[in-house]
Amino acid sequence: MASPSFAIPARPTRRFRRDGVEYEGEVLFVCQPEDSPERDLEGLVAAVLADGPYRYGDFLDLPMALYLARDEETGDVFRISVRDGTxxxxxxxxxxxxxxxxxxxxxxDRSSAGWRVERQIDR
Incomplete structure (x- = not known):
């Protein structure tokens, strides 16, 4: 299977308001297990984050798993969510x-499933 591209053709813009931060536009990579679907995606994501090289935090009051993560090797910061089996x-x-x-x-590497990745862009 071909390796998915993580090219980012457009970036969201950040605006600071009095009551918080707002983003305009979105680029999202949806990773979905194939063949033998993972039953515990939240546990899988938590294990990947815990093994590092990540510094991360989760948003506790949401109905789904949502993390803000920083890869200490690449310096990249991104959000990770688990929703609808993805x-x-x-x-x-x-x-x-x-x-x-x-x-x-x-x-x-931590999963026995094959994975499909779809890039979604909302400008």
């Missing part, structure tokens, strides 16, 4: 493909 990698303004690729490779 792992979603959310691009932030300074995210580079290397950090996304590294996370994906670690996800694949």
């Amino acid at each position: 792992v979603r990698l959310h691009v932030l303004p300074a995210t580079d493909p290397a950090g996304l690729r590294a996370f994906y490779d670690r996800l694949v």
